Amino acid sequence: MTPTAVLDTDLAAVLDRTPIAHLATVLPDGAPHSVPVWVGTHEGHVVIMTGPTSQKARNLQGEPRVAMSLTADDNPFCPVIVRGRVVDWLSGDEGWAVADAIADKYIHAPYDRTHERVVGMIAVDHFRIGR
Numbered sequence: 308m309t310p311t312a313v314l315d316t317d318l319a320a321v322l323d324r325t326p327i328a329h330l331a332t333v334l335p336d337g338a339p340h341s342v343p344v345w346v347g348t349h350e351g352h353v354v355i356m357t358g359p360t361s362q363k364a365r366n367l368q369g370e371p372r373v374a375m376s377l378t379a380d381d382n383p384f385c386p387v388i389v390r391g392r393v394v395d396w397l398s399g400d401e402g403w404a405v406a407d408a409i410a411d412k413y414i415h416a417p418y419d420r421t422h423e424r425v426v427g428m429i430a431v432d433h434f435r436i437g438r
Contacts, residue, residue: 311350311351312350312351312352312430312431313351314348314351314352314353314431315431315434317436318387318389318431318434318436319348321377321379321387321436322346322347322348322353323347323348323412324379324380324381324412325380325412325413326346326377326378326379326380326387327343327344327345327377328343328344328345328346328355328375328376328377328389329341329342329343329344329375329376329377330342330343330344330355330363330373330374330375331373331374331375331376332363332366332367332370332373333366333369333370333372334362334366335365335366335369340362340363340366342362342363344356344357344363345409345410345412345413346375346377346409347405347408347409347412349397349405349408349426349428350428352394352395352428352429352430352431353375353389353391353428353429353431354397354405354409354426354427354428354429355409355426355427355429356402356405356406356409356418356424356425356426356427357424357425357427358422358423358424358425359398359423359424359425364425364427367393367427371392371393371394372390372391372392373389373390373391373392373393373429374388374389374390375388375389375390375391375429376388376389377389379436385436385437386435386436386437386438387434387435387436388433388434388435389429389431389433389434390431390432390433390434391429391430391431391432391433392429392430392432393427393428393429394428394429394430395427395428396425396426396427396428397425397426397428398425398426402424402425402426403418403420403424405426406418406424406426409426
């Protein structure tokens with residue numbers, strides 16, 4: 308397991324609300340792949356959830372670097388840019404606990420168990436809030 312990291316408090320404040328993030332990964336042929344995702348924080352990392360065989364999960368297992376853009380849910384004129392890399396995957400009970408915490412923010416309920424989910428833990432290499 309990846310040790311707890313320190314996440315900037317201003318960035319964490321944005322991520323702990325309910326922004327929709329656009330996660331960019333790299334396809335095996337080098338082409339970009341961008342999808343909207345729910346996002347949160349856990350142990351000093353940015354976290355996203357996905358299916359273990361989704362295109363984004365497969366992309367990140369081959370090339371763990373990501374770029375993410377989002378806007379603060381309370382200020383659509385404030386862009387947030389994050390770059391980093393997936394340093395760990397959570398699954399099983401630990402993964403579900405984080406997935407449920409993310410889902411609770413967005414839908415006020417645990418995530419549906421009919422689809423398997425894993426959680427990617429992203430270490431932030433660079434971020435910018437605002438212009």
